[in-house]
Amino acid sequence: MKIWSRLKKLSIKQLLNLGVVFIQRPLLIRPTLKATSKTMSISQKEFGSAQHKNGKPNAFRHALWNILLANVAYTKNEAAATDWAEQVTTLHEKLAPNAPLETVMDLHNNMVGRQFFSETLDLSEKELIQFLKEKSSNAKQITKVEDVERYPNELVYI
Known part of the structure; x- marks a missing residue:
């Protein structure tokens, strides 16, 4: 599982930061891992390796992950x-960490995904995927960090 290989690469300080978050809500560790795995599975099925680039499929994945979490x-x-x-x-x-523009894009798409959460509470998985595919197909391209401010409620990509 990719999650475990990533955990092995973390420094002691990074592991402590991770521990602090999960110690607050230990019952969410397993569901969080499942939501993360499900996000990757759905994104792979819908977009293949394009989800790992900085395009619209990546915006989809970040929004989906936040909703599922x-x-x-x-x-x-x-x-x-x-x-x-x-x-x-x-x-x-x-x-x-990523390059600054990638980090801003990811954090922005995470935030927009959380904004979508209340809109998607009653959707089936199929409806949620369709909703996010539509939102990500309308994502706005950014070329500099400041660009995200122009799209407070929309997904973005590089």
Whole structure:
């Protein structure tokens, strides 16, 4: 599993940061791993290796991951659920840093995915995928970090 190979590469400090997040909600460790795996599986099925580039499929994957993470944390409080998704995905960006433009794009798409969470609560998996495919097909291209500010509610890609 790619998650375990990635964990092995983390420094002690990075592992401690990860531990701090998960110690707050230990019952979410397994569901978070499952949501992450499901995100990768769906994204691979829908887009193949294109999801690993910085295009629209990558925007889809980041939004989907945030929605699925919020879903596993959701009980009755949407804010707490999206907070969990934010903690996990922001930590991921810190543990696996990219170039500045890629990082801004990923963090932005994570945020937009969390915004979509409440809109997608009642959707089936098939409907959710279709919803996100439509949103990602309309993603806006950015060329510099400041560009994301022009698209506060839309997915972006490089």
